[in-house]
Amino acid sequence: MSSTPLSPARPRTRRPRLNSAYLFILPSVLLIGVFIAEPIVQSGWMSLHDWTVGESHHTFVGFDNYTALYHDHRFWNALRVTVVYTAAVTAGQVLLGLAIASRLRRTTWYTALLRTAYFFPFIASLVVSGIVWKFLLDPQVGLVDAWLSRAGVTPPDWLQSTSLALPTVIAVGIWKNVGFTMIVLLASMQQIPPDLYEAAALDGAGAWQRFRHVTLPALRPALLFSTLIATVTGLQLFDLVFSMTSGGPIFHTESVVMYLYQKGFVEFEMGYASAIAWVLFVVILAISALQLRLSRYRDAD
Amino acid sequence: MHVRHSRLHGFGRAAAALAAATTVSLLLVGCGDNGAGGGTSAGGVVNLTMLTGFTGPDAPSYQALVKQFNATHPKIHVTMTAQPWATIAQKLPASWATGQGPDLATPSSDPGSIFTYIKTNSVLPLDSSVGTGTGQIDSGAFPAPVKSAFTVDGKLYAVPANMATLVLYYNKDMFSAAGIGAPPATEAEFIADARKLTTGSGGRPSQYGLSLADNNTIQMWPILQWMNGGDIVGQDGCALVDSPASTGALARWSALVAKDHISPVGQSGADADTLFSSKKAAMEINGPWAAAGFRSAGVNLGIAQVPVGSAGPVTLASTVPLMIARTTKHAAQAEEFLAWYTGKAAQTQFSKLSGFPPARTDLGSAVASDPTVAEFAKALPHAKLYLAGQADATRIDSDVYVPLIQKIERGADVASTASAAAKSIDSLTGCHKS
Numbered sequence: 087m088s089s090t091p092l093s094p095a096r097p098r099t100r101r102p103r104l105n106s107a108y109l110f111i112l113p114s115v116l117l118i119g120v121f122i123a124e125p126i127v128q129s130g131w132m133s134l135h136d137w138t139v140g141e142s143h144h145t146f147v148g149f150d151n152y153t154a155l156y157h158d159h160r161f162w163n164a165l166r167v168t169v170v171y172t173a174a175v176t177a178g179q180v181l182l183g184l185a186i187a188s189r190l191r192r193t194t195w196y197t198a199l200l201r202t203a204y205f206f207p208f209i210a211s212l213v214v215s216g217i218v219w220k221f222l223l224d225p226q227v228g229l230v231d232a233w234l235s236r237a238g239v240t241p242p243d244w245l246q247s248t249s250l251a252l253p254t255v256i257a258v259g260i261w262k263n264v265g266f267t268m269i270v271l272l273a274s275m276q277q278i279p280p281d282l283y284e285a286a287a288l289d290g291a292g293a294w295q296r297f298r299h300v301t302l303p304a305l306r307p308a309l310l311f312s313t314l315i316a317t318v319t320g321l322q323l324f325d326l327v328f329s330m331t332s333g334g335p336i337f338h339t340e341s342v343v344m345y346l347y348q349k350g351f352v353e354f355e356m357g358y359a360s361a362i363a364w365v366l367f368v369v370i371l372a373i374s375a376l377q378l379r380l381s382r383y384r385d386a387d
Numbered sequence: 388m389h390v391r392h393s394r395l396h397g398f399g400r401a402a403a404a405l406a407a408a409t410t411v412s413l414l415l416v417g418c419g420d421n422g423a424g425g426g427t428s429a430g431g432v433v434n435l436t437m438l439t440g441f442t443g444p445d446a447p448s449y450q451a452l453v454k455q456f457n458a459t460h461p462k463i464h465v466t467m468t469a470q471p472w473a474t475i476a477q478k479l480p481a482s483w484a485t486g487q488g489p490d491l492a493t494p495s496s497d498p499g500s501i502f503t504y505i506k507t508n509s510v511l512p513l514d515s516s517v518g519t520g521t522g523q524i525d526s527g528a529f530p531a532p533v534k535s536a537f538t539v540d541g542k543l544y545a546v547p548a549n550m551a552t553l554v555l556y557y558n559k560d561m562f563s564a565a566g567i568g569a570p571p572a573t574e575a576e577f578i579a580d581a582r583k584l585t586t587g588s589g590g591r592p593s594q595y596g597l598s599l600a601d602n603n604t605i606q607m608w609p610i611l612q613w614m615n616g617g618d619i620v621g622q623d624g625c626a627l628v629d630s631p632a633s634t635g636a637l638a639r640w641s642a643l644v645a646k647d648h649i650s651p652v653g654q655s656g657a658d659a660d661t662l663f664s665s666k667k668a669a670m671e672i673n674g675p676w677a678a679a680g681f682r683s684a685g686v687n688l689g690i691a692q693v694p695v696g697s698a699g700p701v702t703l704a705s706t707v708p709l710m711i712a713r714t715t716k717h718a719a720q721a722e723e724f725l726a727w728y729t730g731k732a733a734q735t736q737f738s739k740l741s742g743f744p745p746a747r748t749d750l751g752s753a754v755a756s757d758p759t760v761a762e763f764a765k766a767l768p769h770a771k772l773y774l775a776g777q778a779d780a781t782r783i784d785s786d787v788y789v790p791l792i793q794k795i796e797r798g799a800d801v802a803s804t805a806s807a808a809a810k811s812i813d814s815l816t817g818c819h820k821s
Contacts, residue, residue: 092715138503138506138507139480139481139484159788224658224661225591225651226651226661226662226665226667227661227662227665227667235591240591241591243651243652243653245653246651246652246653246654249799262657285437315496332602332603332655334653334793335653335793335797336790336794336797345535348785351473351476351477352476352781352785353781354480354503354781355783
């Protein structure tokens with residue numbers, strides 16, 4: 087091959103060169119801009135209006151929608167339901183996921199089978215899970231109540247009772263998501279070098295101490311990730327209640343997004359619905375920031 | 388080495404440019420032509436598009452009607468498409484308000500939805516083509532509550548795409564097993580039968596007398612109130628749900644559910660149908676769409692009029708509004724279609740195909756040969772629409788009435804719950820009681 091360069095050396099120009107990396111990210115930037123950023127800004131603008139779908143003119147009302155939201159007890163109820171669901175499901179999911187992952191740590195054919203069984207609900211869609219559980223828990227034609235009454239127990243109205251509906255939805259939420267947390271924690275657990283355990287054992291640490299002082303600290307990033315994802319997903323609760331209870335009975339399972347859907351897409355009050363969306367956005371942002379902050383604080387120890 | 392590097396670099400830039408170009412072209416495709424309604428084809432045939440929510444088992448009956456219209460009207464071609472109601476509710480308001488979308492559409496299964504479209508000036512008033520002549524919309528033949536629900540500020544905005552009334556379905560086998568010879572004719576018999584047909588113990592019957600639904604359903608509870616002269620809200624927008632007649636009926640029926648367990652609590656419409664289909668309930672109030680499902684589930688099905696209470700015969704009517712987009716280019720042809728669609732021949736035909744009663748009150752004799760259709764048609768003269776003419780119907784239903792029924796079914800005090808509901812209704816409608 088000739089040693090002559092293919093093109094003669096060009097004189098250096100001062101014109102800044104376009105970095106082709108920008109062209110590569112252009113598709114993503116445009117898609118994010120059009121489908122994520124613009125709608126977020128637009129919904130913020132809408133939340134300052136009395137905005138009904140289809141109207142030719144939308145009255146600017148300033149922060150009236152937010153003021154009305156502050157006095158709306160149905161919104162506060164929805165927020166309470168959402169927070170209770172999120173706290174319960176996140177705690178249940180992470181604790182149970184951790185317990186299962188510890189039990190299934192060693193890979194045998196039996197644990198592989200169990201891992202698959204635990205992970206399986208996660209790959210089904212939320213709506214499908216919701217509908218299937220609604221059928222199973224139906225007090226008249228459902229399998230669960232039929233078994234209970236055969237066993238001589240008076241079966242409760244799982245989803246029709248105002249006191250049981252939310253706990254039932256929470257239980258299904260945990261069942262649905264625990265497999266995901268389990269897999270994340272399991273993967274992280276298997277990264278822990280065995281010599282750490284060996285050293286701890288040599289130092290006389292028992293099983294609990296090894297778990298407390300070796301496993302848990304090593305799992306911190308995975309635990310943080312699981313908690314954060316579970317919290318953010320929980321705060322967006324919609325599919326499960328939509329398919330299982332429609333927010334009932336008497337609003338006892340109505341989540342913030344469910345209420346947002348009712349206002350925006352059933353009653354067409356887009357301005358009010360956008361205000362709800364923005365409040366939820368701020369709540370999610372604040373809680374996520376708090377979680378990150380707390381975990382960073384522990385890291386600094 | 389330099390060569391390779393240079394080539395790779397060139398390839399990278401080309402790929403980046405390609406990625407950018409693809410993105411731009413994708414965006415441009417997104418802005419393609421999606422203009423309003425149908426057009427005129429070369430042969431001078433006017434194409435009309437019609438969007439409906441008829442995706443269920445009754446869909447072929449509507450398609451058959453449209454096909455027949457196209458066959459008899461060579462200058463007009465109607466294309467009917469069907470999408471789920473929820474999809475229509477999301478898309479239609481914006482597309483009609485911006486001058487796009489179909490020429491004709493059924494915006495919702497709820498007649499109250501027409502207010503949204505009238506408020507946004509999206510639909511065509513039909514008054515200019517109302518009359519009794521050929522090619523005119525004979526609104527005088529519509530059932531009175533339908534005509535008044537579709538008339539806003541003196542103008543007719545919609546025609547009924549279908550018409551349904553609710554009847555009492557009953558399981559004949561359960562009735563004979565309980566020794567009851569005939570379906571109940573009066574409210575007293577209705578209550579007695581519902582109690583007698585509820586069997587089992589410990590607050591968990593193995594068989595329910597009646598299958599009542601309180602959410603996501605065709606409304607059943609308003610009928611129980613109407614039977615006794617009660618109501619939910621008056622034409623003036625003031626609540627009637629706390630009137631003595633209303634609370635009397637609500638107290639009686641909620642006690643039957645909460646204490647005598649004649650029906651399960653908290654059922655959706657689908658739950659209530661499942662209960663009746665699975666032969667765990669002896670009676671259900673429902674519309675013509677339910678009959679086929681009950682029969683195919685093997686229920687020995689009886690159909691009777693809703694029992695009569697102290698206020699005389701009454702039942703619930705349900706109708707789907709069919710409207711014309713204000714911006715359609717073919718208003719005359721669309722009106723001609725509506726006139727034909729609601730005409731005597733088409734309605735008789737539709738009734739035979741679908742099992743629904745005709746959306747006209749003057750066809751009783753034409754449909755009398757089919758006993759099922761005749762039963763629904765017989766209920767037409769005294770059928771009432773739920774929350775007819777209320778611009779805030781959706782909110783009254785979801786925020787006030789459904790929670791009210793759900794609370795009293797679970798044993799809440801009727802008088803205080805109804806009075807709180809009345810206050811909520813009045814504040815929604817802006818009624819000021821003197």
